[in-house]
Each structure stands twice: as structure tokens, then as C-alpha cells.
Amino acid sequence: MNSIFKKLILGLLLISFFSCSEELNFEQADDLEISPIYTSSLVYFTVLPNNFFDDTGVLTNNSITDSTVFRAFENSFFRNNIFLLDLNVECKNEFSRAISIDLEFLDANNNQTYPTIELDIAAGDLDFEHLETILIANNPAFVNTLQVRITTEIEATGAPINSSDTTEFELKSAVTAYINSDI
Amino acid sequence: MKKILIFIIFISFISFSQNKQVLYDFAGLPQTLMLNPGAEANFKYHAGIPLASGISADIGSSNVVLSDLFLNDNIDFNDKISTVINQLSERDHIKMNAQIEVLNAGFRLNDKTYLSFGFYEEFDAIAYFPKDIAILLNEGNAAYLNRSFSLSQLVFKLDLIGVLHAGISRQINENFNVGARFKIYSGTLNARTNNNSGTFTTVLGENNIYTHYFNNVDVNIESSGIYDNGESIEDASSIITNTFLGGNLGLGLDVGFTYIISKQLEISGSILDVGFISHSNVINNYRAKGSFTFEGINLQYDPTTSTDYWEEIDEAFEAQLPDEENAESYISWRPTKINGALKYSFGERRSRYCYDSTYKDFYSNSFGLQLFTVFRPLSPQVALTGFYERAFSKKLFTKFTYTVDEYSLHNISAGLSAQLGPVNIYGTVGNLTEYLNLAAAKNISFQIGFNLIFN
Numbered sequence: 001m002n003s004i005f006k007k008l009i010l011g012l013l014l015i016s017f018f019s020c021s022e023e024l025n026f027e028q029a030d031d032l033e034i035s036p037i038y039t040s041s042l043v044y045f046t047v048l049p050n051n052f053f054d055d056t057g058v059l060t061n062n063s064i065t066d067s068t069v070f071r072a073f074e075n076s077f078f079r080n081n082i083f084l085l086d087l088n089v090e091c092k093n094e095f096s097r098a099i100s101i102d103l104e105f106l107d108a109n110n111n112q113t114y115p116t117i118e119l120d121i122a123a124g125d126l127d128f129e130h131l132e133t134i135l136i137a138n139n140p141a142f143v144n145t146l147q148v149r150i151t152t153e154i155e156a157t158g159a160p161i162n163s164s165d166t167t168e169f170e171l172k173s174a175v176t177a178y179i180n181s182d183i
Numbered sequence: 184m185k186k187i188l189i190f191i192i193f194i195s196f197i198s199f200s201q202n203k204q205v206l207y208d209f210a211g212l213p214q215t216l217m218l219n220p221g222a223e224a225n226f227k228y229h230a231g232i233p234l235a236s237g238i239s240a241d242i243g244s245s246n247v248v249l250s251d252l253f254l255n256d257n258i259d260f261n262d263k264i265s266t267v268i269n270q271l272s273e274r275d276h277i278k279m280n281a282q283i284e285v286l287n288a289g290f291r292l293n294d295k296t297y298l299s300f301g302f303y304e305e306f307d308a309i310a311y312f313p314k315d316i317a318i319l320l321n322e323g324n325a326a327y328l329n330r331s332f333s334l335s336q337l338v339f340k341l342d343l344i345g346v347l348h349a350g351i352s353r354q355i356n357e358n359f360n361v362g363a364r365f366k367i368y369s370g371t372l373n374a375r376t377n378n379n380s381g382t383f384t385t386v387l388g389e390n391n392i393y394t395h396y397f398n399n400v401d402v403n404i405e406s407s408g409i410y411d412n413g414e415s416i417e418d419a420s421s422i423i424t425n426t427f428l429g430g431n432l433g434l435g436l437d438v439g440f441t442y443i444i445s446k447q448l449e450i451s452g453s454i455l456d457v458g459f460i461s462h463s464n465v466i467n468n469y470r471a472k473g474s475f476t477f478e479g480i481n482l483q484y485d486p487t488t489s490t491d492y493w494e495e496i497d498e499a500f501e502a503q504l505p506d507e508e509n510a511e512s513y514i515s516w517r518p519t520k521i522n523g524a525l526k527y528s529f530g531e532r533r534s535r536y537c538y539d540s541t542y543k544d545f546y547s548n549s550f551g552l553q554l555f556t557v558f559r560p561l562s563p564q565v566a567l568t569g570f571y572e573r574a575f576s577k578k579l580f581t582k583f584t585y586t587v588d589e590y591s592l593h594n595i596s597a598g599l600s601a602q603l604g605p606v607n608i609y610g611t612v613g614n615l616t617e618y619l620n621l622a623a624a625k626n627i628s629f630q631i632g633f634n635l636i637f638n
Contacts, residue, residue: 023254023255024249024250024253024254024255024622025253025254025255026253028252028253028260028263029253029260031259031260031261032260032261032264033261034261034320034321035261035321035322036319036320036321036322036323037322037323037324037325037326038323038324038325039323039324039325039385039393040393040395040477040479041388041391041392041393041394041395041477041478041479042391042479042480043479043480043481043482044390044391044392044478044479044480044481044482045481045482045483045484047484051484064484064486066482066483066484066485068480068482068491068492068493069491069492069493069494070493071493088392090392150482152484172388172390172391172392172479173391173392173479174391174392174393174479176325179323
């Protein structure tokens with residue numbers, strides 16, 4: 001038998017039986033964390049003068065309220081792993097009167113989970129923006145939020161407004177949720 | 184849990200059907216009949232040592248290796264994960280294949296016909312890297328406005344099957360040998376998803392700050408033998424029962440040939456696993472289909488109506504993008520493989536004692552080319568192999584191969600087959616150079632077995 005091939009076979013066997021590996025540490029998997037940042041639209045609405053005035057231009061109700069159930073925190077992944085939340089609000093006030101907005105976050109018993117966010121939008125302000133940063137560690141009750149209530153109030157006195165006017169007040173909002181999970 | 188997840192992620196990138204480039208047409212082994220039923224069988228009968236006649240494994244990853252993640256280098260593990268996610272594409276995958284012959288035997292029916300039969304277990308899996316989904320899970324959508332995250336990248340297949348087979352190799356004339364193998368598959372575990380579609384996109388909106396689109400979503404995940412009434416099956420006895428023809432049955436066929444062009448030149452080829460498994464036992468499928476656009480919750484300020492906005496959106500989502508679980512039976516096609524080889528023999532002529540008390544001449548050296556193709560979910564995968572085979576005696580054979588495939592451009596493999604009386608021992612090792620550092624290996628494989636061969 002050719003001695004070169006003998007050596008070659010021996011070498012191959014040695015490689016097979018005495019294969020090497022760099023030092024690996026599978027315990028590193030314990031350090032695995034994911035830190036995604038999700039952004040989502042929240043509530044939006046448009047109101048017209050007739051939401052506040054009757055046909056004769058009389059202010060019948062300068063404060064209107066609507067609310068929605070908010071079940072995002074029923075998802076245990078979000079509830080347990082969110083550590084920061086940015087709430088962005090954008091408003092466009094075409095009215096000739098100022099508008100004030102109260103944003104309330106409520107739990108299942110209608111208790112506030114976060115202090116009311118009060119926004120004042122001057123008449124004619126078309127580019128109002130507000131950023132509310134909520135650190136969950138400082139506001140642990142926030143993850144109990146089950147309802148969002150928004151009260152929109154128009155200034156009671158001021159420039160006359162025709163109820164048939166097509167001027168609008170718009171509110172847009174979005175949340176950005178910062179997650180950190182060790183899975 | 185994390186280790187399991189890491190393993191799943193690693194697996195979630197993987198294959199079927201090992202390319203047994205060394206074993207193909209090697210040393211007249213009985214196992215060559217499994218790769219080409221039309222291979223010549225020059226023995227009276229054979230019996231593999233039960234559970235030890237053919238053990239093979241193959242694991243590979245197209246673009247990530249263990250050391251990328253687990254090297255002890257004091258780099259933050261999550262930074263490594265991010266790096267790996269960024270370097271992989273949706274065509275990258277991990278493969279795993281393992282096969283154990285429980286039984287393999289055969290006997291000569293007459294001068295021209297050799298019958299072989301047996302039973303083997305096979306696990307194989309492939310999963311492509313769903314890059315967009317990984318980014319969405321790891322980084323979220325906030326930094327990716329206008330980017331469409333594709334659900335079509337979700338592609339995987341996993342199979343655990345038992346295969347009962349019987350084959351025939353028949354000599355048509357001195358130069359032409361053909362063969363076929365009939366297979367009954369018994370599917371124990373199966374999970375697969377492919378041909379998914381749909382995107383998730385977040386853009387700046389008109390009515391609200393953002394608009395979120397789920398466009399043309401169609402995701403279909405099928406499984407059998409894994410979940411029963413929502414509970415995962417962990418009872419080993421039922422899994423084993425299913426393996427032995429108690430599960431989801433299927434049929435398959437291998438065909439092959441060997442044609443001797445001249446005394447020194449030979450061509451051979453085979454098509455393996457043309458077949459299917461009908462899954463109707465312990466089925467659990469999931470399907471989501473539709474489109475949905477979400478702009479947020481539109482407050483109406485209508486004092487006359489109390490609206491449950493959240494419920495409305497929930498109902499709209501369910502109506503427009505419904506998802507369901509069902510137990511409908513389905514068919515999975517086996518990953519068909521094609522082998523082809525051209526072999527030129529030269530050197531010293533030797534004689535080998537044959538089953539019919541004659542001697543058959545063979546050359547001590549041969550070289551040639553082999554082509555292997557396996558049909559994978561996204562596309563066929565091709566491997567081209569050059570080989571050199573040398574017989575040191577009538578009892579000792581070696582084969583060296585150099586393979587180019589998508590895992591490596593320099594896959595050097597070797598095999599050895601030795602006959603000690605009726606006892607045959609063979610072994611092959613794939614990707615020899617990668618054994619120098621397994622942690623950085625993209626693909627490693629081996630086959631080993633023990634047979635009793637009688638001439």
C-alpha cells in the first residue's frame with residue numbers, strides 16, 4: 001500500500017476524531033434581551049362648531065367628552081415589559097376660539113392611572129404638538145389603563161362662531177412603546 | 184427557555200436530505216443502493232447490523248456559525264444577535280438531517296436480480312431566516328416607517344418519518360443495470376409553511392399620525408403529530424407508534440441506473456424520494472388571510488350613541504383579516520433528490536470474487552464528477568462534486584471528494600470502507616477542513632455503518 005495514502009488516511013482519521021473548536025460559551029444565551037420600539041396610532045377625531053353650538057349660534061355645550069376602551073395592556077408581553085411610553089399629540093385648531101383638551105387614563109374602576117394631561121390650543125393654532133413621556137417605573141399604575149377619556153372644551157366666550165361653519169378642530173395621537181424583555 | 188429559543192432560531196434558519204457525495208457509488212457498499220437503486224450489487228446477500236448499519240447526520244448553516252454567537256469574546260450577546268440579523272438574508276437557512284437505518288438487508292434472487300429492503304428513521308428540517316419578522320421582533324417598527332415587513336419570508340419545514348422500503352436492482356445486460364425502490368413513509372411529525380404572502384407597513388397617515396397596513400396577508404402553517412386538541416404531544420410512545428406505520432402514511436419511489444459506456448467509463452444516475460405523505464392524523468393548521476388598515480380609534484363625540492370603539496376595531500380586524508385553526512388533512516411532497524455521476528477508472532486491474540463464483544475485474548483508481556440536486560422550498564439546491572476513489576486492495580477502499588455548494592466552495596470529504604471477512608465497516612466525514620474548528624463550521628456531516636456482506 002502506498003505509504004503516502006496510509007499517512008493521508010491516518011491524518012483524516014485524526015482530524016475526525018480529534019476535531020477542534022474555539023472556546024464557546026452557551027451561557028451567553030441567558031443574556032438575551034430584545035428591545036423593540038413599537039409605534040402605533042392611538043385616537044383621533046375632528047369636531048365642527050355644531051358639536052358645541054345649536055342652529056342659532058348659541059353655545060349649548062362647551063364641553064364634550066368621549067372615551068374608548070383601551071386593552072393593549074391586557075397583553076401580558078406589553079404589560080410586563082414596557083418601560084417607557086411616548087404619547088404624541090398633534091392638534092389643528094381652525095376655530096376662532098381656544099380649545100382645551102383633557103386626556104385621562106383610567107383603570108377598570110375609573111380611577112386615574114396617570115395625572116390628567118391638559119392641553120391648551122390657542123385659536124387658529126394649526127401646528128400644536130405635545131409630547132408626553134411616561135416612565136413606567138415612576139407611574140406603575142399606568143399599565144392598569146383600560147380606558148382613555150378625552151374631554152374637548154371650547155372657550156365659552158370670544159369671537160362669534162356660526163354652527164354651520166366648516167372650520168374644524170382636529171386631534172391626532174400616537175404612542176411609541178419602548179420594550180425590554182429578557183424573553 | 185432562552186437556550187431553547189436560541190436553538191429554535193438557529194434551527195429556524197435549516198435541511199433535508201443530506202448530500203452523501205462520498206457514499207454515492209462507493210466501494211460497492213449495500214448503502215449505495217439507497218442512493219442509486221440501479222447500482223450494481225456484487226454480493227449474494229447482506230445484512231446491516233440493526234440500528235448500526237447506517238447512521239448519518241448533517242447540519243449546516245448557509246451564513247452563520249456557532250462562533251458568531253457563542254464565542255467567548257466578551258462582546259455583548261445582544262449586539263451579536265443584531266449583527267447576525269443584519270448579515271443574514273431571507274435566503275439564508277439552517278439545515279439538519281439525521282438518519283438511522285433500523286434494518287437493512289438484501290439477497291440475490293438470481294444472477295441478474297438483487298433485492299434489498301429495510302426500515303430507516305429520518306429527521307430533516309429546513310428553515311429560512313425570516314429577516315423582516317426578526318427585525319420587527321428585535322427592533323420594532325418605530326425606526327422603519329414606510330418599510331414593508333414581508334411575511335413571505337416565513338418558510339420552514341420539519342419532518343420526522345419512518346420509511347419502510349423494498350428495492351430491486353436488475354442487470355439488463357452486461358453494460359446496463361437499472362433499479363427501483365418502493366417506499367412507504369410513516370410521518371410522525373411534520374410542520375411546514377411556505378408560499379406565504381403579505382406585508383405590514385407603517386406610514387405617516389392622513390387622518391391620524393400613522394396609518395398601519397396589513398396588505399394581502401395569507402399565512403398558512405400546517406402541522407401533524409405535534410398538537411392534539413391544542414396540547415403538544417409529549418408522549419414518546421405515541422410518537423414511536425406513529426413512526427412504525429401508525430401515523431400519516433405516504434408512498435414514494437426511487438429509480439436509478441448504471442450504464443457502462445466502456446470498460447473504463449461509466450455513467451450513473453438516480454431520482455430519489457418521488458413521493459408524498461398524506462397527513463390526516465393529529466392535524467393542527469393555522470391560517471390568516473386578508474387585508475386590514477388601522478389608523479387608530481376615531482372618536483365620534485356623538486352624545487346619542489355609545490360606541491365601543493375598541494370592539495368595533497376588533498370585529499373589523501376579525502372580519503377583514505380572519506385567522507383560524509383547523510384540522511384539515513394535507514399532503515406534503517417529499518424533497519426529491521437527483522444524483523448523477525460520470526466515473527473514469529484507471530490503473531491496476533484487479534479481480535473481485537463475485538456472488539456467482541466468478542471474478543469481476545475492476546480498476547484500482549477512478550475519478551469523476553457527481554451532481555446532486557435537492558428540491559427545497561425556495562429553490563433547488565445544487566452541489567457539484569469531483570471525486571477520486573482508490574482501492575488499496577480488494578478489501579480496502581477510500582474515496583476523496585471536493586464539493587462546491589452554497590455552504591462551501593472547498594468542501595473536502597473522505598470515506599473509508601474496509602472488509603474484514605464478512606464484516607464491512609465504512610465511514611465518511613464531510614467538510615474535513617471545518618473539523619479544525621467546529622465552532623466556525625458552516626456544514627459538517629458524517630456517515631458510519633457496519634454490515635455483513637456475503638459473496
